[in-house]
Amino acid sequence: MANATLGWSWADPAAALVIAAVAAKEGLTAWRGDGCCAPSGPGAVQAHDEGDACGCGHGGSCGN
Known part of the structure; x- marks a missing residue:
């Protein structure tokens, strides 16, 4: 352009x-797997506390 x-x-x-x-x-x-909300193992689900300390924007559920 x-x-x-x-x-x-x-x-x-x-x-x-x-x-x-x-x-x-x-x-x-x-x-x-360095992402804030990346699971740590096969079938793992990672959740955050309600404070969302990592700042990934998914609140407490991390999209899982």
Whole structure:
């Protein structure tokens, strides 16, 4: 889009690289199970107290 409007041929590939880096980081975090609400073992359900100390936004149930 920036190429068409401003003539910046480098802007679209640069944005794609930024998006790919963020996606790779999120993918690695998910693969490792480092997410706030990730279960710790097979079939495990992790819950938080009502204070939601980790800040994942799921309140006390963590979406499970």
